[in-house]
Amino acid sequence: MTAGTTSPDPETLPAQLYWSAEAWEIERREIWAKSWVLIGRVSQLEAPGDYISATIAGYPVFAIRGKDGALRCFHNVCRHRASPLVGGDCTGHTDRLSCPYHRWLYDFEGNLRGAPDMEIDKSAYGLVPARCETWRGFVFVALDADVEPLDAWLSDISTVALRHPIETMKLARQFSVEADINWKTYCDNYAEAWHIPTIHPGLNGAIDMRGYRIDAIGLRVQRHYAPARDGGQTDGLWVWRLPGLFFNMYNWGMNIGQVEPLGPTRxxxxxxxxxxxxxxxxxxxxxxxxxxxxxxxxxxxxICQAVQANLQAGIYDRGRLSSVHENGVIQFQELVSAAHARHARQV
Structure with a gap:
């Protein structure tokens, strides 16, 4: 499938894109490095030295509050011999940004301040920066310097998200789960509601599927809506900012979900x-x-784990997508195809 296809029932992506190391390397550079990724809340970075570390498609980064009050982000890689400077995927506080391996010392602006027993040009060995911006109380990071500003990147969902006062909402629970699934397998599933009656009996009993709507907006936003069934537990409004940020809004609150690819099949x-x-x-x-x-x-x-196993089994290559029920999947796979096409033009 190619971006902009007019086929009423286009083919799916080839199965190889769901498990190959080559596809993973392309997508981490062409999709994830060129996207804003949520890493935490502003309230976690109140004092100088407070930090949040994260991994974005294999790229380790951390955001830290400077002594001047500014929020900055750097790759979590010492310029000496590539040791992490802070723990991975955590929050914390430090008074000194000192490498635990050989004690190279950096300030909170990323400048190298000390390299024990070495005479080097410190100005040439500062930390590698990444971009860091905030939106409605949340902290986002982008690896590519050319990514549009965060406000513009989220502009299509900002008005929809105003349904809830996100800045003042209280975090009741946060946790992560890992699975042997390619990130696209999960996103294909999220992008359509066709499977709800068969896979989600509880959700199917809560919402009226006759009113379920999926609006695909350009290459980057999906809006899903379903009214509550009479006597159902909740209505639903699901907004997906592709590639991996999900605002699942209900009449009782919100679940912000995020998918993070860890490798070709995890x-x-x-x-x-x-x-x-x-x-x-x-x-x-x-x-x-x-x-x-x-x-x-x-x-x-x-269900995604079962699908992933079959994608890797070597029988299935490509299928067809329904333009009636899978317009969201078509939109998502167009985005992936466009990324692979950009890579092909560069090589």
Missing amino acids: MRLTYRYLFNELDPAKEKERDELIEWAYTVAKEDLA
């Missing part, structure tokens, strides 16, 4: 469950809602 999902308030008297109710939402996620992971 991924991590991070869930942040937010509520308008955290009344202790309603803790049981919140826990039930979170477990209900997570049940849907586990059902998705189970």
Whole structure:
């Protein structure tokens, strides 16, 4: 499939893109390095020396609050012999940004300040920067200097997300799960509702599938909506900023989901469950809602693992996509095809 195809029932991506190391290397550079990625909340970076570390498609980074109050991001790689400077995928605080391997010392602006027993040009060995911006109380990182500003990157979902006061919402629970699934397998599944009656009995009982709508906006945004069924537990509004940021909004709050590719056939999902308030008297109710939402996620992971195994088995190569039921999948796979086409033009 190529970007901009007019075929009413286009082919799927080839199965090889879901497991090959070559496809992984292309996508981490052409898709993930050119996207903004959510790594945490501004409230986690209040004091100078507070940091959040993360891994973006294999690229280790950390954001840190400077003594001047500015927020900066760097690759988590010492310029001496490539040791990490801070722990991976965590939050923390440091008074000195000192490499734990050979004690090279950096300031919070990324400048090299000390290299024990070495006479070198310190100005030539500062940390490699990445971009760091904030949006509605959240911290995002981008690796490519040419990525559009964060406000513009999120502009298509900003008005939809105003349904909830995200800045003031309280985090009730955050956790991550890993699975042996290519990130695109999960996204293909998220991009269509055709499977809900067969895979998600609880969700199917909560929403009215007759009113389910998927709006594919350009190459980068999807809006899913389904009204609550009479007596159903919740309505749903799901907004996906491709490639991997999901705002799952309900009448009870929000789950911000994020997919992180860990390699050709492995991924991590991070869930942040937010509520308008955290009344202790309603803790049981919140826990039930979170477990209900997570049940849907586990059902998705189970079918995606089965699909992934078959994609790697060597029987299936390409299938067809329904222009009626899988317009969201078509949009997503157009984005992936465009990334591979850009790479092909460069080589």
